[in-house]
Amino acid sequence: MSKSLFQDVCDERLFSELFKKHSKNLHDFIYYKYGSHIDPKDQVQEAFIKLWDNCNKVSVDKAKSFLFTVANNLSLNKVKHDKVKLKYQSTEKKDRTNESPEFIMEEKEYLQKYQKALSNLTESQRVAFLMNRIEGKKHKEIAEILGISRKAVEKRIYGALEKLRKDIDGI
Amino acid sequence: MKKEDLIKKWLDNEQLTKQESEAFEKLDAYDSYVRISETAKQFKAPEYDVTSNLDIVTQQLKAPNTKTSGKTYFYSILRIAAVFVIGIGIYFSFFNEYKGKEIKTIASQKATITLPDNSIVKINATSSLAYDEKGWENNRELYLDGEAYFNVAKGKKFDVRTSLGVVSVIGTRFNVKQRENIFEVVCYEGIVSVNSNDQIEYLKAGDAIIFNSEISEKLKVTDQEPTWYTNKSYFNKTSYDRVLKELEWQYGVEVKTKNIDPTIVFTGNFVHSDIETALQSITIPMRLKYVINNKTVTLFKE
Incomplete structure (x- = not known):
């Protein structure tokens, strides 16, 4: 039997590696799921501190799911059950002054509709869709991060796209 | 290829074949899909800098010693605070339970109280009575300083x-009177036992006992109630200095005498409501004069 069957994470180098590997995904996951008002950075920090506190109880291969569960639970404790409103970066660029006021207006309205549609998605749809579209992750990667099957990810993303289209285009 | 599968493939960021791209571009909602996909990028999560955040976490993890010592400091303060809280709690509960209720009357004031078992106590002027209200059922015990009728x-x-x-x-019904070194008990009903200076006396109804210093004197009383509660002090062949002492008690004044023999005997009474009337009733029969000066009364013989 392999000796590394249970290798705990009580090693600073291993811990740093885990941090480098998972912290960004964890941060994005929390952000897309719950929005910015619960301070995703803090939740990530807390989750990793909890991991360190329990390092002798958590094996390396369980570390990721431990982190995601802890961060999720921490966020759930903080979340106020109002709709998640993600912030958008305005696309206005100074060198493009040739846009008509109508266009700018339309663009702004579209973004607002988009924002509303995003908050109408289920949490799991939103997380999968935004990780895919924004972070450019393949379905397989998302499936690994979330610990679900590739098919499920595919279904969530597709469902999110269709739902957004219906909400935005008003079909 | 089905439309749904095509979209899913496109969503997976995979390279579509030329044929597939054409089919995808022909979809009615093609523009919508592209725009939705493009706009999503504007909702990007804020930048997350892994290195700086790792630094923060490692710093936090390296500081547990100070954190725990801070905690123990806090806990030791809590402990000290707890001791105080418990101490104060015990002080108040014990003290209150032990001392219980205290009733005080000042000069010219009388009070009637009903004890928890409906016993009635009438308290004469300048007296104090203390008892344990909570434990009364088990321990019927009163502390008296002054005079009261029970x-x-x-x-x-x-x-x-x-x-x-x-x-x-x-x-039973009885009266207890304690004045400096005079201790007088009158029993109006039932039996009382009086224990003074390790001397136990049993009084039946109508019996009275007066301990004056170490000398005890037994008397018979015919009254049904103590006379003081009718707002008068009665004296029967009482030495004059005791009459004056009683006046001092009732009115809270100091009585001085000039050329008066304190051993002369007085029979009569004085009222508790008005000091002038009271003084007249004890001086005129004895052919004495009095002067009231604030809280001091001087009696003298002409």
């Missing part, structure tokens, strides 16, 4: 403790 409900032993002796009764 109408005791039937029950367990009823003790009146004074600095000069203890009076114990079972369901």
